[in-house]
Amino acid sequence: MRRNSLLALIGIFALSLSTIGILQSTSSQTTPALEIAVSIQSLAGIVREVGGEEAEISVLLPEGVEPHAFSLTQAVIDAANAADMLVLTGHFEWEEELATFVGKPYITIADYEAFGAELLPLNGHDQNLHGYWLSPKNAKAIANATRDLCSSLNSMYSQYWQNRFDEFVFKVKALEAFIAEQQLQYQLSNKQVIITFPAEAYIADALGLQVKGLLMKGENIFISGPELVVVEQALRNGSIHIILASDVARLQAAGDFAQQLSSDSGVPIVWVRIVFSDLEDYVGIMGYNTGVVVTGVSSGILPASDLLTISMPVIIIATVLGVIAIIELVLLIRCTRSED
Numbered sequence: 287m288r289r290n291s292l293l294a295l296i297g298i299f300a301l302s303l304s305t306i307g308i309l310q311s312t313s314s315q316t317t318p319a320l321e322i323a324v325s326i327q328s329l330a331g332i333v334r335e336v337g338g339e340e341a342e343i344s345v346l347l348p349e350g351v352e353p354h355a356f357s358l359t360q361a362v363i364d365a366a367n368a369a370d371m372l373v374l375t376g377h378f379e380w381e382e383e384l385a386t387f388v389g390k391p392y393i394t395i396a397d398y399e400a401f402g403a404e405l406l407p408l409n410g411h412d413q414n415l416h417g418y419w420l421s422p423k424n425a426k427a428i429a430n431a432t433r434d435l436c437s438s439l440n441s442m443y444s445q446y447w448q449n450r451f452d453e454f455v456f457k458v459k460a461l462e463a464f465i466a467e468q469q470l471q472y473q474l475s476n477k478q479v480i481i482t483f484p485a486e487a488y489i490a491d492a493l494g495l496q497v498k499g500l501l502m503k504g505e506n507i508f509i510s511g512p513e514l515v516v517v518e519q520a521l522r523n524g525s526i527h528i529i530l531a532s533d534v535a536r537l538q539a540a541g542d543f544a545q546q547l548s549s550d551s552g553v554p555i556v557w558v559r560i561v562f563s564d565l566e567d568y569v570g571i572m573g574y575n576t577g578v579v580v581t582g583v584s585s586g587i588l589p590a591s592d593l594l595t596i597s598m599p600v601i602i603i604a605t606v607l608g609v610i611a612i613i614e615l616v617l618l619i620r621c622t623r624s625e626d
Contacts, residue, residue, distance in 0.1 A: 318337075318339075318340055318341050318342040319340040319341065319440050319442070319443050320337065320340065320341045320342070320370045320371065320436055320439060320440055320443075321341070321342045321344070321368060321369045321370050322337055322341050322342070322343050322344070322369055322370065322371050322372075322373060322432075322436075323344050323345075323346055323365055323366045323368075323369035323371075323372050323373070323390075324343060324344070324345055324346065324372075324373040324374075325345075325346050325347060325353075325372070325373065325374045325375055325378065325381050326345065326346075326347045326353060326375060326561050327345050327347065327349070327561060327562055328419060328420070328559065328560065328561050328562070328568070328571055329373060329375060329419050329428070330343050330345045330373075331567045331568045331570070331571060332419065332425050332428045332429050332432070332454075332568045333373050333428075333429075333432050334567070335429060335450060335451075335453070335454040335457070335567075335568065336429050336432045336433050336436065336447055336450045336451050336454065337432070337436065337447075337450070338446070338450045340443055340446055340447075341436070344365050344368075344369065346362045346365055346366065346384070347362075347561070349562060350537075350562065351537075352534070352537040352538065353378055353534070353561055354378060354534075356378065356380050357380060358380050358383055358384055358387075362380075362384065363384065363387060363388065366384055366387075366388045366390060367388050367390070369390060370390070370391070370439055370440075371390060371391045371392060371393075371435055371436070371439060372384070372385060372388070372390050372391070372392035372393075373392065373393055373428075373432060374392055374393070374394045375394070375395065375415070375418075375419065376394035376395030376396065376398075376415065377395070377415040377416065381394070391435060391438075391439065393431045393432065393434075393435050395415065395418075397431040397434075397435075398424060398427045398428050398431050399427070400431070401426075401427040401428075401430040401431045401434070402423065402426070402427045402430075403418065403421075403423065403424040403427035403428065404421075404423060404424065405418055406418070406487050406488065406491060408484055408487075408503070409503055414484050414485075414487055414488075416483065416484040416485035416487075416488075416534075416560075417484070417485025417486065417487070417488045417489070417532075417534075417560045418488055419488075420485070420488040420489055420492065420560065420571070420572065420575075421488045421491065421492055422458050422461060422462050422465075422492060422572070424488075425458060425568050426454070426455055426458055429451050429454050429455075430451060432447075432451075433447045433448060433450070433451040454568075457569050458568070458569065460569075461569050461572055461573065464573070464576070465492060465493060465572075465576055468493070468576055468580050469493065469494045472580050472583060472584055474493050474494045474495055474579075474580075474583065475494040475495075475496070476496075477495050477496065477527045477528070477583045478495075478496045478497075478498045478520075478525055478526050478527055479495045479496065479497055479498065479526065479527060479528050479529070479530050480497075480498060480499040480500070480501065480517055480520065480521065480526055480528075480529045480530065480547075480553075481497055481499070481500050481501070481529075481530045481531075482500075482501045482502060482529065482530065482531040482532065482535040482540045482541065482543075482544040483501070483502050483531070483532055483534055483535040483538070483540055483560075484500065484502075484503065485532055485534055485560045486530045486531070486532050486535075486558060486560070487500075489530065489532075489558050489560075489572075489575050489579070490530060492572065493575075493576060493579055495530075495579070498520055498525070498526060499513075499516065499517040499520060499526075501514075501517065501540055501543055501544060501547075502535070502538070502540040502543075508539075508540075508543075517547075518547070518551075521547060521550075521551035521553050522551055526551075526553050527553070527582075527583045528553065528554050528555070528556045528579070528582040528583055529544050529547060529548050529553055529554070529555040529556070530555075530556055530558060530579070531544045531545075531555055531556065531557055531558070532557065532558050532559065532560040532561075533557070533558075533559050533560055533561055533562045534560045534561055536557070554582050556578050556579055556581075556582035557578065558574075558575040558578060558579070559571050559574060559575060
């Protein structure tokens with residue numbers, strides 16, 4: 287991937303879009319071996335990589351609903367009851383209620399940790415359960431736990447689940463190589479950021495960014511006055527390159543607060559995706575997040591409102607230009623296999 291880095295990113299985006307279309311059209315023509323209900327959309331992207339055309343994936347959280355404030359509905363209960371297994375984050379109260387209510391086999395954070403997932407610290411002592419599925423290492427652990435439960439429930443497809451998991455690992459390796467190239471090219475390890483909500487810490491960590499402040503410690507828990515003074519001073523003295531905010535923060539007061547700080551300080555705000563995404567694919571989501579962050583730290587001219595919307599012209603450009611990057615991605619995967 288030595289071509290223009292933006293072209294490579296657009297290619298990853300296009301690959302995600304094309305993969306979604308293939309999976310949707312294929313799965314509609316076959317009877318799935320398993321039906322899997324996943325709590326949130328971005329987690330479903332990882333599960334879909336393992337399930338492939340042999341799994342019917344449904345997302346329980348309605349689009350645009352703040353996940354921390356969500357309460358169970360009959361429609362969600364019915365969807366969970368119709369599934370063979372559940373995949374949960376282990377973070378939201380409604381997930382625990384749902385798992386107890388329907389009694390279906392499920393996997394959650396403890397299972398992911400058993401396969402190697404690691405949580406970042408929060409507030410110096412707590413574990414950060416917000417957005418941990420965005421870490422490449424954790425995404426692989428979630429996929430592995432999914433593979434394990436799928437195989438337990440339908441052993442006839444064990445090799446299929448394993449092959450799908452192996453393919454996902456190769457894709458994530460290619461993503462990590464792409465991120466490493468961006469880190470080097472844009473010196474991301476030297477970039478200091480303020481994050482709006484704890485979930486964004488996992489994106490910052492994956493990209494090697496230095497987190498120098500946090501606006502909201504949890505659901506409706508803002509930082510103290512003295513802590514805010516430190517953040518404002520950092521924004522004013524020019525040491526902060528971007529404010530990192532997310533789709534979850536946009537649904538809370540933290541999003542408005544971040545936009546106001548950006549307007550007052552002139553530090554650009556970068557909107558990343560944590561829970562909701564049109565891409566519905568882990569590599570696509572993290573490729574997108576990498577792209578908007580790189581644009582933010584390199585140009586500093588990102589608009590503060592509409593970055594969560596992918597316009598049709600961008601999709602068309604991605605589809606046309608993505609062919610080159612798709613070929614490069616396939617070659618990288620094959621090279622990795624041959625080296626192994």
